Amino acid sequence: MFEVVSVVSVLAGSVLSMKAQKFARHTELLETCAGVMLLGGFGLLGSMLRQLA
Numbered sequence: 246m247f248e249v250v251s252v253v254s255v256l257a258g259s260v261l262s263m264k265a266q267k268f269a270r271h272t273e274l275l276e277t278c279a280g281v282m283l284l285g286g287f288g289l290l291g292s293m294l295r296q297l298a
Contacts, residue, residue, distance in 0.1 A: 248297070251289035258282030
């Protein structure tokens, strides 16, 4: 279950980061949210590596 949440978080953060430039007034906020999602997703994935191997 955490693997799926991790992958979804990483994908959503990546897409949000790429699309943030379309909204010039909110770019900084959107990129910050995308960064938090990416760090959270990679953190979940890293914590699950021991159980996946």
